Amino acid sequence: MIKRITLFLVFLFLPLIVLATDSNYPSSQEVIDNFRSDIRVNSDASIDVTETIIYDFGTNQKHGIYRDIPVKYNNKGLNYNLRVSDISVRDENSNNYQFKTSSKGKNLEIKIGDSNSYVAGLKTYIISYKVKRAISYFGDYDEIYWNVTGNDWQVPILKASASVSLPEQIYKSGIRYSCYTGYLKSTQNCDNTDLITSIDNQIYHIDFAQNNRIGNGWGLTVAVGFPKGVVRVPSFIDKLYDVLSA
Secondary structure (H helix, E strand, C coil): CHHHHHHHHHHHHHHHHHHHCCCCCCCCCCEEEEEEEEEEECCCCCEEEEEEEEEECCCCCECEEEEEEECEEEECCEEEECEEEEEEEECCCCCECCEEEEEECCEEEEEEECCCCCECCEEEEEEEEEEECCEEECCCCEEEEEECCCCCCCCCECCEEEEEEEEEEEEHHHCEEEEEEECCCCCEECCEEEEEECHHHEEEEEEEEECCCECCCCEEEEEEEECCCCCCCCCHHHHHHHHHCC
C-alpha cells in the first residue's frame, strides 16, 4: 500500500515538475534590463511604435520571449479595440527573429524565437508595428493613451522609457501629458517627464522615464493630449473600411 501511495504522489506532482522546468517559463534570475518605446503619432491618426527590449536570460537557455500588447481596454469611459499591423522583429544588427502572433484574451501575443534553438544571456529584441484606433477624440483636444510595456510580464523591468512624437510642432501651452507606473490603471506618477522644446517654445516630442524597478505585473502607461486638428478624425467611410478589412 505504501508503494502504491508513493507512486500515486509521484504521478500527481509530475505535471508541476514539468511545468517548472519548461524552457518557456521565466525563472527568478531573468530580468528586462531596459524597455524603450518610441511612439510616433501620424497625421492620419495611426501610430508607429518601435520597442527596444533588452532581455537578460541569465544562464538560462530559452527559445525566446512573449510580448503581449494590450489591444482591448477602457479609458475615460471609451472602449478601445486596436488594429495592429506591419509587425517586424529584429535584433540590434537588423537580423530578423522568427515570430508568430495570436489573440490572447485582451492582448495580441507575439511569440518570438526559434523552437529549434536556444538563447541565453543578454538579447535585444526590436519590435516595430503600426496601430490604428489608438487616438481618442474629446471636445477640446485629442489624445494618445498608450500602455507602453503591458502589465503581463512575469519578470521585473529594471528601467522603462517612452517618447511620443507628434506630427507637427505645437506650442507648450497646447500640450497636456501624464505618465503612470504600477498595476493596471495605477495613478502613481513616473519618475521623470520632459517636454522637449525647440525654438519659440514649441514641442515636437515628449519623453517619459521610469528609472526605478517595475515589478512583476506592473507596467508603464503614458498619455499625451494635443490640440484638435493635429490628426485627422476618421470619417464614417474610414471606420466602415476598417471594420470590413479587419
